[in-house]
Amino acid sequence: MPVTKPKFTRETRQKIKILLADDHRAFREGLSRILGEEEGLEIVAVAGDGEEAVRLASELQPDVAILDVAMPGLSGIEAIKHVKAKSPETAIIVLSAYDYESYVLPSMEAGASAYLLKTVGVSEIARAVRAVHDGQTVLGPTASRRLLSRIAGAGGRVLPDGASQHLHQREMEVLRLGAAGLSNREIAVKLVIGERTVQTHFRNILRKLGVSSRTEAVLRGLRAGWITLDDLP
Template identity: 45%
Template sequence: MADIMESIEKIKVLLADDHVIVREGTKEMVERQPDMKVVAEASDGVEAVELARIYRPDVIVMDIAMPNMNGIEATKQIKKFLPTTAVLILTAYDSDQYIMALLEAGAAGYLLKNVRGNQLIDAIRAVFSGESILQPSTTRRVIDHLKTKAVKLDEESPASTLTEREMEVLKLAAKGVSNRDIAEQLFVSNRTVQTHLSNIFKKLAVASRTEAILYGLKRGWFYMEELP
């Protein structure tokens, strides 16, 4: 059994927080999971960027307020060279201003530090699989904020980037429909939906639903008014 567990491909996690006690507590929780391992720890944004380049983690658990470089700028820089790495924000700051900035920088999710340990672990698995960790009300505020920024880019039309079925899946995802419900609506298997989302993420060089939705919104591929 031990050999089997060792052979499982583990989720590589990088922790970025300037508080040692927070990193230690988070590391202990993560390392107890059979499918996860902490590959590096950063005490500030600059170190987070440097260690991300070296270790190429699957998921980065990032704080916002850190010395030398904050989590927003660190996320932005990391996503430039590791677009498929999911950044999960774990912070004490509950502010629309921070949420908008982080999601536009490429973060896949946003959690407050008062969450339970099992919620954080579930969130790491979720963003690793391409899900977004946001409250529905938060998602709606983000989308409303970005609607005014939608710009039609003729050189990159949806048809030249995604297939018709992939666009259909993306629009349903934008409505907040779960993978299971998307599968039911399109009369396909859940695995097929996951494959479509995976292909969408690869084509758009993103790591989560939220990033894919924002990508389409910014280019005017669809508008939320069209998605009742």
């Protein structure tokens, strides 16, 4: 599909640039049109399969890529890995019709920052775009439970039992709420603290765990057993 590169005016530079990839033409064109009407968002390209998504991500370096997990040819999970390799700053949202455990965990491990079902509304997708662009991890309630169930069933720990001692109680609370899919603002309201304080807690969590993203921190917390189904709202 030919791609017309947008003219980058002062207005467009302030918008979040989005790449959308889905193998169902009607769905991707409809979502592209509606999502592009959201304030502060701009669809810079659409792709019909994983290989095209990787090529466009490499060429355009979008802020956010929205990918289907089940696409012909290069799978969505493999596409996530390639997109992150060619455009490391691109935050990835998986938008799928499926909430299978075999999709959720591999997607997050591959580098996705969010996993949403296609049943969510456009406004929720727009919120997720803004959230991952700000460095947050977003999991819908069903995806959160699938992820926890998969990790619990796999067993084992990737961190020593005493690793959690490096995190303060408040940091553990922030990490658990982040795993449940709450935004910085929602965490701040729930814990009655400032939003900037939440951001500081997340920076400290990443540093202490030796990871570079909230997604990695959440996955480590899940695998280490610090986060359970009981932590979900």
